[in-house]
Every structure is written in C-alpha cells, then in structure tokens.
Amino acid sequence: MIYNVASLLTGNLGDSQQHEIENESLKTNGHSLKKINGSVSLMRTDRTVLVNAEIEATTHDSCSRCLEPATVNIFVNMEEEFSPANADLVDGPNNRTDDDYYDEALVIDEQNFLDLTESLGQALLSALPIAPLCKEDCLGICPTCTVNRNIIRCSCAKSSVDPRWAGLANLTGKGAESAD
Ligand SMILES: [Zn+2]
Ligand SMILES: [Zn+2]
Incomplete structure (x- = not known):
C-alpha cells in the first residue's frame, strides 16, 4: 500500500493513477485487519x-x-489529501507553516512515496461496528441461566420477564397500595 507518486507530482493538475489492493493485511492499535481489498484512486490537485x-x-x-469470537466485515470509503515533503515539485510556493495542521500519516516522503497504510488503518478502525455480532441473528447469552442460546436452547426465555418491565410493575403496585 505504498505508491510512488513522482509522476503525479511532476505531472498536470487532474492526472490520476488507479491501484488495486488485493488481500493485504495490517496491524493497527492491537487490531489485526485482514483480507483488505479494494480500489485506490490517486489524483493530483494543485x-x-x-x-x-x-x-x-x-x-x-x-x-x-x-x-x-466474531468475524467482522468493515467497509470504508476514505478520502484524504496527502501533501508532498518535496514542496518544490508542486506549483506555487509552499505556504505550510508550523501552525498548520500537520498529520505525519498524510505526508508523501522525500522519495515521493505515498504510504497509505497508516491512514487506511485509522479509517478501517473508525469503521469498526460498536456492537459486532457473530451472526445477524445471534441469540446471545440467556440472562437467567447464562447458557449460549446459539448452542443450548434453554427453557428460561419464555417465562423470564424483562427486568425493566418488572421494575415498572413494582412501582405501579406500590402506587396503588399507598393510594389506599
Ligand atoms: Zn454471538
Ligand atoms: Zn436460560
């Protein structure tokens, strides 16, 4: 996921390159991302x-x-701008100052290599689902007897009352008593 963009930087505005990512993997923030596939388009802006x-x-x-364990599928559509360390390769003066926002992950190095690995890893991590599932219709753990209901079909499910409604029932009961 490292691309030489020297020809883009010395080329014209709007020039582009297409790349395919096939079955790559990377590790980021303790997550191991696998079967990374997709298409990458690089386009020269000013x-x-x-x-x-x-x-x-x-x-x-x-x-x-x-x-x-659950296998989680992630999909991202990322758009990022990478700035060249060799500012003299692009038109116009380099106006970057120390005050400007400067993200190391978004720099094209001195040899004109654009490394997508870190920013892609960040994009994929941010697309991780908050509540991953082993399968869409996972039955989860029984709150009463704690068996995995995907494996064992326990008999608690039907008789158990949702604790939120049980609490509400208590409240109404007490309310009725004090009114007496
Ligand atoms: Zn599950
Ligand atoms: Zn149960």
Missing part, C-alpha cells in the same frame, strides 16, 4: 495528491451478544 479509496476488510472481535 498542491496535494487526493486519495479516494473504497476498501473492505475483515477483523476478529468478540460478539457483543454471546461473547464468542
């Missing part, structure tokens, strides 16, 4: 290279309902 990538990947997490 001072930067605009990256547009449609990427899918998978990672492993715990199912939020049954806590068993």
